[in-house]
Amino acid sequence: MADFLSFSHISKTYPGVKALSDVSFGVGKGSVHGLIGENGAGKSTLIRILSGDTGADDGEISVDGVAQHFGSTRDAFAAGVVVVHQELQLVPELTVAENLRLGRFPNRAGVIDFRSLKDEVNRRLKEIGLSVDADTKVSRLSLGERQMIEIAKAIMLDARVIALDEPTSSLSSQESEVLFQLIGELRASGKVIIYISHRLDEIFRLCDGCTVLRDGKLAAHHPAMADVTRESLVAEMVGREISDIWGWRGRPAGEVRLKVEVMSGAKLPRPIDFEARAGEIVGFFGLVGSGRSELMRLVYGADPRRSGKVSIDGVESSGANPRRSIREGLVLCSEDRKFDGIVQGLSVAENIVISARRHFSPFGLLSLRREADTAADFIKQLRIRTPSAKQDIVNLSGGNQQKVLLARWLAESGVKVLIVDEPTRGIDVGAKAEIYELLYHLAEKGLAIVVVSSELPEVMGISDRVIVMCEGRIAARYERAEFNEHAILASALPDRTAGEPNKKAS
Amino acid sequence: MAFLKRLLLGEQGLLVIFVIAFAVVSVFVPSFLTERNMLGLFQSVVTIGIVSCTMMFCLASRDFDLSVGSIVAFTGMVAVMASNASGSIVIGLIAALACGTFVGFVNGAIIAKLKINALITTLATMQIVRGLALISSDGRAVGINDPGFYQLALSRFIGIPTPIWIMVALFCVFGFVLNRSVFGRNTLAIGGNPEASRLAGVNVDGMRIWIFTIQGLVCAVAGILLASRITSGQPNAATGLELSAISACVLGGVSLAGGRAAMTGVIVGVLILGIAENAMNLLNIQAFYQYLVRGLILLLAVLLDNVRSTGLGRK
Numbered sequence A: 001m002a003d004f005l006s007f008s009h010i011s012k013t014y015p016g017v018k019a020l021s022d023v024s025f026g027v028g029k030g031s032v033h034g035l036i037g038e039n040g041a042g043k044s045t046l047i048r049i050l051s052g053d054t055g056a057d058d059g060e061i062s063v064d065g066v067a068q069h070f071g072s073t074r075d076a077f078a079a080g081v082v083v084v085h086q087e088l089q090l091v092p093e094l095t096v097a098e099n100l101r102l103g104r105f106p107n108r109a110g111v112i113d114f115r116s117l118k119d120e121v122n123r124r125l126k127e128i129g130l131s132v133d134a135d136t137k138v139s140r141l142s143l144g145e146r147q148m149i150e151i152a153k154a155i156m157l158d159a160r161v162i163a164l165d166e167p168t169s170s171l172s173s174q175e176s177e178v179l180f181q182l183i184g185e186l187r188a189s190g191k192v193i194i195y196i197s198h199r200l201d202e203i204f205r206l207c208d209g210c211t212v213l214r215d216g217k218l219a220a221h222h223p224a225m226a227d228v229t230r231e232s233l234v235a236e237m238v239g240r241e242i243s244d245i246w247g248w249r250g251r252p253a254g255e256v257r258l259k260v261e262v263m264s265g266a267k268l269p270r271p272i273d274f275e276a277r278a279g280e281i282v283g284f285f286g287l288v289g290s291g292r293s294e295l296m297r298l299v300y301g302a303d304p305r306r307s308g309k310v311s312i313d314g315v316e317s318s319g320a321n322p323r324r325s326i327r328e329g330l331v332l333c334s335e336d337r338k339f340d341g342i343v344q345g346l347s348v349a350e351n352i353v354i355s356a357r358r359h360f361s362p363f364g365l366l367s368l369r370r371e372a373d374t375a376a377d378f379i380k381q382l383r384i385r386t387p388s389a390k391q392d393i394v395n396l397s398g399g400n401q402q403k404v405l406l407a408r409w410l411a412e413s414g415v416k417v418l419i420v421d422e423p424t425r426g427i428d429v430g431a432k433a434e435i436y437e438l439l440y441h442l443a444e445k446g447l448a449i450v451v452v453s454s455e456l457p458e459v460m461g462i463s464d465r466v467i468v469m470c471e472g473r474i475a476a477r478y479e480r481a482e483f484n485e486h487a488i489l490a491s492a493l494p495d496r497t498a499g500e501p502n503k504k505a506s
Numbered sequence B: 001m002a003f004l005k006r007l008l009l010g011e012q013g014l015l016v017i018f019v020i021a022f023a024v025v026s027v028f029v030p031s032f033l034t035e036r037n038m039l040g041l042f043q044s045v046v047t048i049g050i051v052s053c054t055m056m057f058c059l060a061s062r063d064f065d066l067s068v069g070s071i072v073a074f075t076g077m078v079a080v081m082a083s084n085a086s087g088s089i090v091i092g093l094i095a096a097l098a099c100g101t102f103v104g105f106v107n108g109a110i111i112a113k114l115k116i117n118a119l120i121t122t123l124a125t126m127q128i129v130r131g132l133a134l135i136s137s138d139g140r141a142v143g144i145n146d147p148g149f150y151q152l153a154l155s156r157f158i159g160i161p162t163p164i165w166i167m168v169a170l171f172c173v174f175g176f177v178l179n180r181s182v183f184g185r186n187t188l189a190i191g192g193n194p195e196a197s198r199l200a201g202v203n204v205d206g207m208r209i210w211i212f213t214i215q216g217l218v219c220a221v222a223g224i225l226l227a228s229r230i231t232s233g234q235p236n237a238a239t240g241l242e243l244s245a246i247s248a249c250v251l252g253g254v255s256l257a258g259g260r261a262a263m264t265g266v267i268v269g270v271l272i273l274g275i276a277e278n279a280m281n282l283l284n285i286q287a288f289y290q291y292l293v294r295g296l297i298l299l300l301a302v303l304l305d306n307v308r309s310t311g312l313g314r315k
């Protein structure tokens, strides 16, 4: 069978980085093809070239036997190629309907026909199983819902080739199910789907074949998944074997370090209490929209509280804002990397030292040497892939940006409580294992660690204790000995009989 | 060709254009490259130069300040009237600096604490402060009683007038603050992503207030020097200064979307505006045309910047 979509000899160089070199492979019609590789391996770059967003230095893409030269995303749309990018690209102040039809509004003589726009969008959303109203502003949706809207956008464009760059990284498992079903239908209707993910179980479940990139080169191409194992894929990606990704090891828990009492806020009206001990890793599990991130933001002082008290080592914290919390030793690594995490336009080094620099800036004067050393240390320690510490952070691959954000708090001295919200979102297997190792190490040093995650295996794999949230309250607590996948999942579901995953109390 | 492209589109592009413009003007405009004219040129950009220092911080943190022209006029008035009334120049200067700082503080506090858009806030204070200047002087220029006041602008140090020294000193100070202090780096961080900066522990509200307060103080310095040079307090002085200062910054590569700024760029921006005006004066071109030329220069600079950033970002 001739390949419907084929890449031949694609190369791309950025200043200081060879992002892709001589990558060639093809994908047949009506199939789902996985694209995997470590952070910075060049997956997103390849997809950006496919979408017409950037040009390749060399090489050619052909669709249905026709060589394509995409000068822009519009060209790609015209050829039936649509890409859902890793960093969501919706306009937050517009409604769902407007976003879905941006640039292609139904109109009469230039006047937008809002009625038919709304009706059409609502119908389409229903078709693909999304219970979001067309009139909702995107800024009011959760990350997971936004992701689904992006995918809906691609489907509405009647694409022949759809590339999804880490689509499930911000979806709950229920939402992922809906997406997988959708992908199955798209495949059945003869579309080509390129599927990028760091979650290998998804690759095995969904894909008909897969391609592994390493350091911008083609490391392996499997037209079928029959002869492929999880271990062999990991080895191809990382270049070495990883046996136990969680690597959990027990450690004694000490005194209570973090105590949160009657915490409530605008989006979390019911007061919540919980605590974490020194040396303990507490996992927070729940569906997207269950209030985990909101709770952590309240604890950190990022959003105004209605009520609530945070004590660190038995001392009541005065921290009702992030700056004070940091000074008292409580830090939060937020889930939304693009809006709450990275500071665009600043270098990797600046992003790492933005908070820690106050420790080595006497009278507010920078110590450029210390800053450079600190940055270089963490770039090395976390193996952040960047041509130099001076690189603008927006040019880093998604996973590497995440590592920079972790480095920001590792560079802080005097941290007692570390809260990480989706710490491994978009991070490759090898780096994941390293980050878990880092968390164990910090816990052994006596930090109390709170991990928020939507990945149940991750929560169960690394936590000493799990707290499950559901609809803005704590639904259950489990000690490690009692961990049970079904029980945890069941307590996370709002209504155990009616399993409608996307339903959200608003 | 490729070399030329790299030369113009690189970091140093503006500087290259500046050097070329300077050389061209020196050759074609008679009596441009004389000591007298050079000092005149520098003196003519003192007000814009000084105000641009802090305007740069404002823009870099994604804010705006339209009230600078009014503050310059108002503080000039205050300096003259207070020293006339008290008989002491020092008291006049202190009063002017205090007034400028106060207006800046009010700007900052409203913007940071009440979360009102900087454009609107400073549009309001721009008119209020201009109104204060007009009311206090009854709309007329106020002469300086003590001739010592003139000395501020007339005195020289190694042959160069004091205001130029002050401008240069402020260039150095603010260049240092931008590049070598936590304050400067935090300013850029706020401009890059205010919410992420706040969550990373930057005191965003506090920074905003400081930036505007310092802007007020620096405007007062410019106001005093201007009053001394024109030997009176003029309630209508420095109209349109806000736009010139913003132009100089944008020319110098400061991004209006925040997060990007460089002192050297701003200095070059200020000088380009100064040279254009100076050359046109020497060539006896009507003042009306100068607006046209200034607008064109600004447009060109922005286009260059646009070409440069897309040229680097994409293939």
Ligand SMILES: Nc1ncnc2c1ncn2[C@@H]1O[C@H](COP(=O)(O)OP(=O)(O)OP(=O)(O)O)[C@@H](O)[C@H]1O
Pocket: A014, A015, A017, A018, A019, A037, A038, A039, A040, A041, A042, A043, A044, A045, A046, A086, A385, A386, A387, A394, A395, A396, A397, A398, A399, A400, A426, A428, B313
């Ligand atoms: N605009 C850019 N300028 C400079 N370098 C870039 C740019 N975009 C990507 N890169 C570099 O190209 C390399 C490949 O990046 P890419 O985003 O394709 O990785 P990825 O495989 O998608 O990784 P991840 O799993 O982390 O998303 C990285 O080293 C990255 O730093």
Ligand SMILES: [Mg+2]
Pocket: A043, A044, A045, A086, A165, A397, A398, A399
């Ligand atoms: Mg990527």
